[in-house]
Amino acid sequence: MTAATSKAVAGALSGAPAVTILCHVRPDADTIGSGLALGLALTRLGAEVEVAFPDTVALPAVLGELPGSKLLVPAAEVVGHPVVVSVDAASLGRLDELAPVFSAADCSVTIDHHASNDGFGDHDLIDPSADCTAVLVLAVLDDLGIELDADIATCLYAGVVTDTGSFRWARPDSFRITARLLDAGVDGRAWSRALIDSHPFAWFSMVSTVLAGARLDPHACNGEGIVYAVVSHDILSAMSWEESESVIDLVRTAVEAEVAAVFKETAPGEWTVSLRSKRTVDLVPIAAARGGGGHRHASGYSDTGTADDVVARLVESL
Structure with missing residues (x-):
């Protein structure tokens, strides 16, 4: 277990031929958005990518509409590549049935912003000062040299807008990051409505x-x-x-x-x-x-x- 910088995590992921990305149980927009954004970026670098979450609770419908959702695979069908990344899980237990996949990896990476996370990977990028895991993923993408496009930016926006309570308790950095995401092509109005202000009768x-x-x-x-x-x-x-x-x-x-x-x-x-x-x-x-x-x-x-x-x-x- 090693405390890692975004540059170190980028180094661990760069050149990996195949990567498994794991999201936490009862998935929210930050874990799924972070996982899909990272997955889209790694596929652009030529990696084979699978993104999964424990099947304890069904994926919220709106999250299934995020760009990159084609990378999602059922928990029972996870291959478990040599490089495995956990996104937004505060502990190994939050990966539930997929925890053994993380533990069996040749190289395991944790990216998270929960203050209670003591680290459980080979490389742990954990920053409680970050408003969400999505902003940490963005730092990794920057170090990988990935140029933001609308799809990746939309996935990251999902994490930022939800974990800041629609920016009600956002730190200044989150506003600056959101400006980057909107400039990259995110339809902020539509996605904020879908993620925050839509409920069945x-x-x-x-x-x-x-x-x-x-x-x-x-x-x-x-x-x-x-x-x-x-x-x-x-x-x-x-x-x-x-x-x-x-x-x-x-x-x-x-x-x-x-x-x-x-x-x-x-x-x-x-x-x-x-x-x-x-x-x-x-x-x-x-x-x-x-x-x-x-x-x-x-x-x-x-x-x-x-x-x-x-x-x-x-x-x-x-």
């Missing part, structure tokens, strides 16, 4: 039900407050995973709470918990104490039990 009913049960504890977090909502299995099973992910962005808007949490019951008694904070609370140790991880202001973990038990374990610890 049934989503409105789901949101109204979940938000009606939201609760506020103003005494948690040393009086800074927590707001939380529960998405039970019967509600979650009636929608796609990405639709349930949007709930946290609504709950976090409560002005009375520094921390927001959404508890999602993925199977009876099995939960994933999404955490967000605004200014003062570092969520990484909170999530890490429960086997999870992420960023200072955006983390998550898994738990088991009844809804009341899972909620109580978090709220009472704050």
Whole structure:
């Protein structure tokens, strides 16, 4: 395991005849966009490329429309080339069933921006100061001498626009990078709408039900407050995973709470918990104490039990 620069990662990838790129479980726009952008660039250099993600949850339809989606292969059909790259996975476990493919590689590369990532590859490009993994992939592409075109730029834009909350918490570098991507031909208006502001009509009913049960504890977090909502299995099973992910962005808007949490019951008694904070609370140790991880202001973990038990374990610890 070696901390790597973008130039070192470019050196490890340059000239590789075949590369496997792995995205994390429950894929979002940053992992898929980063994987496809890197894959398109490497195919331009003559490499044989496969991009895959664990099949635990289906790929959101909009991500299947990104340029380069032809590089995606089902997890069961992954060859596992000598060079394997993980994009946006905070730990080896986030690769789920594809973790053995990464571990078996002759040369393994990790590209990620999660603060909880301690590195698990031969070359680890990990930068928690980056808003998303896509901007780290762009740095690698620059060092590979790849000229941005509209297809590669669109894949990178998907990561930037989603992981910055449509630029609501973007650092200055992300705006400069986005200008490059738009100049390369990205239709920012169309892709922002598709990735951020498009929901099926049934989503409105789901949101109204979940938000009606939201609760506020103003005494948690040393009086800074927590707001939380529960998405039970019967509600979650009636929608796609990405639709349930949007709930946290609504709950976090409560002005009375520094921390927001959404508890999602993925199977009876099995939960994933999404955490967000605004200014003062570092969520990484909170999530890490429960086997999870992420960023200072955006983390998550898994738990088991009844809804009341899972909620109580978090709220009472704050």
